Amino acid sequence: MEAKVLRSCWQWRNYPPGHEGGGARADAEVLLNTPGRQLLAGLCGVEEDVLARALSSWRQEDAKLSSGKDGVPTAAWRTGGAVAGPVAFGCRLCAARRTGTILRVVRYVPRWERACVRHGRWLLDADANQPLEHLDLRGLPEVVAAQRRWASVARRAVRAGAEPERVFALAHGVVARWWEQALQWERETIWPRRLHxxxxxxxxxxxxRWRIVGRDALVFPEVVAVADALLDPAMAQLVWVDSGAGRPRALPADGRFCRRLGERLGRGWLGPLAATDHGGPLIAWMGSVIRLRRGAGGPPGYDNDPWWLRQEHHSSTMAGQLRVLSKEKKAPGSGTMWRTAVPAEQRRLITSTIDSTEEQLLQLRGVQTGPTADVARRLLRGLGHSAGLIENAWKRTAVAAVNGGVPLEEVAGWVDMPVEVLRKMLSAGGQESGG
Structure with a gap:
């Protein structure tokens, strides 16, 4: 039966979802009301209970669907990610092996199960507007090996009382952040080799584009290694030692934890870079470990959960990054898109300064106990340092905006400062290049 004829058996409440600019989405999903499910089961000759086990969306409800009391089979289109979680392409070779037919397959599958070990393929997200279904891993055995290794890491997480998906998300957030910074790492040679x-x-x-499409596959070995390290009690002990244990001190740039982490990743030089990435998910995890050992409070509402990943630390999806890239290419150099108008290095410096400020302020929580002079000294020094960081961040942002084509008058209005004062301030540091 042709697809068009088959679809006519149901009353449709909306149109199939598509990509911006046109094109059908590979992750389109269909929800059915009760008569609709009964109709499909009859057409397939398969019991509903069997279909319920095979199809994640089988019993999903939707406001657009009628209850089915009128007996009319009704269907509604949805995107798969909004129904049952991440959607990826399946391996066509595996499908052909099981069915005898080579065809496109789309599956609900978590991000830690994307490598087809049998055929050496990394299965890509199905929600992105790009033509590839998989990446060839036959020249990257370490990625396939990491897929095999993840099972033992997940079991270790369960034994430690942690949810494997949360451990993976944190490790992925850490490594994805490094991936963005790695363009400035002259000593990084592993990822460029894999990328090419x-x-x-x-x-x-x-x-x-290749950095976006390839990221999840290429960093997977490091994600698994970081997850394994964060679950290792010996590594947590190194964090405690670096913090001064019973005699609190600032985490050093050459701390034993980050140095050992770099060694476990085959990058002995990574330690100082990881240790000074203030405001990132790794430092946040280290802070939770330290506060748990000291019995100190954490961010409100999270009770020092080491596996809590802040929203801003979640790594961007391939689909989201490709949409941004597409918009930027449509308006190159126009100044209307921040990532196009502001060089990556400037964006990184602004982000780093903001993160450092956040980390500095977080360290001031709970310090208002003890002798008055000691508390005042710590607060004033900490707040003064934070104020300096904030001033640095807004100056960098103002410079980036002006150099990106935003009129100086508008920037001055946003910072509530006379135009000439702002002009002199930016020029005094030799930072303004025009406007």
Whole structure:
């Protein structure tokens, strides 16, 4: 039966979801009311209970669907991610092996189960507007090995009382942040090699797109290694030692924990870079470990949960990054898109300064106990340092805005400052390049 004829058996409440600019989405999902499910089961000759086990969306309800009391089979389109979680392409070779037919397969599958070990393929997200279904891993055995290793890491998480998906999300957030910073890491050679490998030998012609499409596959070995390290009590002990244990001190740039973490990742030079990435998810995890040992309070509402990942630390999806890239290419250099108008290095410095301010202020929580002079000294020094960081951040932002084409008059209005005063302030530091 042709698809068009088959669809006519149901009364549809909406149209299939599509990508911006046109094109059908591979992750489109269909929800059915009770008569609709009964109709499909009859057409397939399969019991509803069997279909319920096979199809994650089988018993999902939707406001657009009627209750079915009128007996009319009704259906509604949805995107898969909004129904039952992350959606990825399946391996066509595995599907052909089981069914005898080569066809496109779409599956609900978590991000830690994307490598087809049998055929050496990384299965890509199905919600992105790009043509690839998989990346070839045959030249990257370490990615396939990491897929096998993840099972033992997940079991270790369960034994430690942690949810594997939360451990994975935190580790992925840590490594994805490094991935964004790695363009400035001269000593990083592993990821560039992998990137060119999956791009067919040379990603240079479309580097930014390949970095987006390939990221999850290429960093997977490091994600698994970081997850394993964060679950290791010996590593948590190193964090405690670095913090001064019973005699609190600031975490050092050459701390034993970050140095050992870099060694476990095959990057002995990574330690100082990881240790000074203030405001990132790794430092947040270390802070939770330290506060738990000291019995100190954490951010309101989270009770020092080491596996809590702040919203801003969640890594961007491939689909989201590709949408941003597409918009930027449509308006190159116009100044209407921040990522286009502001160089990556400037954006990184602004983000780093904001993160450092946040971390500095977090350290001041709970300090208002003890001798008056000691408390006042710690508060004033900490607040003064934070104020300096904030001033640095807004100046960098003002410079980036002006250099990106925003009129100086508008920027002055946003910072509530006379235009000439702002002009002199930016010029005094030799930071303004025009406008």
């Amino acid at each position: 490998q999956v791009a067919g030998g040379d990603a240079g012609g479309d580097l930014e």
